[in-house]
Amino acid sequence: MKIVLADDEPLARALLHALIAEMPGNEIVAEAADGDAAVAAVRMHGPDLVFLDIDMPGRNGINAALEIAEGRTEIIFVTAHEEHAVDAFDMGAVDYLLKPVRRPRLAKAMERARLRFEARGARPSPHLPPPVAPEGADAIWVPVRQGTVRLEIGDIVRVEAAGDLVYLHTAERAYLYRATMGELEQRLQGSGLMRVHRSAFVRPERVAATRRRGKVIELILDDGTQVPLGPSYRAAVLAKLVNPLEA
Structure with missing residues (x-):
């Protein structure tokens, strides 16, 4: 997956970069230190996934996500604050990670993003059963x-x-x-x-x-x-x- 990282804390961004680099099949195409730069990076690179901190200078992560979510880029929030979790999931974010990010939790979030890509890329076959069981079935x-x-x-x-x-x-x-x-x-x-x-x-x-x-x-x-x-x-x-x- 092509990935953009957005966090105003250089150390937090470097840690996340290092953890993602350990996972095969991913490419970090850009990094940003504020919400405006994150939106610009997404427009320029068209990534599959963006990691967004919430408290950033200028446009915060939630406001940046409102614009990013109009495209096909998936969003994972990474923040030290828990109070925005409901807003994040209301926006359809893949996941909401609390700092400091742990490798197993990050791997789970990345797998969820991958599953979402697979589902969006899937095309129903006329030879398969319907995706929803008949009305009234269990x-x-x-x-x-x-x-x-x-x-x-x-x-x-x-x-x-x-x-x-x-x-x-x-x-x-x-x-x-x-x-x-x-x-x-x-x-x-x-x-x-x-x-x-x-x-x-x-x-x-x-x-x-x-x-x-x-x-x-x-x-x-x-x-x-x-x-x-x-x-x-x-x-x-x-x-x-x-x-x-x-x-």
């Missing part, structure tokens, strides 16, 4: 490298939006699937999955705890996954978690 056909697989809706632990795609997470792996959250909300009615954010569904029985980070409330799943709770869903979700039989 499974969804999802694309994989070798073709398609039948995914039981009951096996889905959580759903995460990724722009015009979604990740369907099971206990074993994640599947990338082309659908909007609105389409899935209708499709998943009665499945037990609960919408907790504009960009997320979870199974309430998998929520192990809640945690407040500033103004943001996070749901902590039993596998350690952290899912932000959207303000408009907060009352209904918390009521469901506290009184599951009454909600």
